[in-house]
Amino acid sequence: MALQAARLTTVKSLSGYDFTFQPGLDRHRVMALAGFEFIERRQCVHFLGPPDTEKSHLAIALGFEAVKAGKSVFFATLAELVPAITSLLIALRFSARLIVIQKAGPRLS
Structure with missing residues (x-):
């Protein structure tokens, strides 16, 4: 269940990573x-x-x-995060605007 919640689509291991593939990476x-x-x-x-x-x-x-160690994990690509954060910011701006409108109260002309 924790692996599903983490959105880890496949099982990979650090021991299975070929550090010679990226020699500039500090193992x-x-x-x-x-x-x-x-x-x-x-x-x-x-x-x-x-x-x-x-x-x-x-x-x-x-x-x-991390999941094996009992930690909470969420995996996402940058391509997934950017639109999600953008949508959230739009929703927050809309909510803030609604608060301003509500505080203004009804207006009579």
Whole structure:
């Protein structure tokens, strides 16, 4: 159930990641993320880079390990997050506008 809630579509592991594929990636730094201190600090992890550089593999593997450790996880791509955040901002602006209108109360001409 936690894997479904996390939206992890497949099972990946950090041990299954080929660090030789991305020689510029610091293996120790990535493996340190599996200690989940960033979660305790309420921070997010973002993997950025060009297409086909296995960013999703690392994110899913880290999420899978976090779920196994009893952590709450939500996986999303940037392509999913941007429209969701945009919609939320529009809704918040609309709500704020409604509050202003309500406070103004009825007006008689």
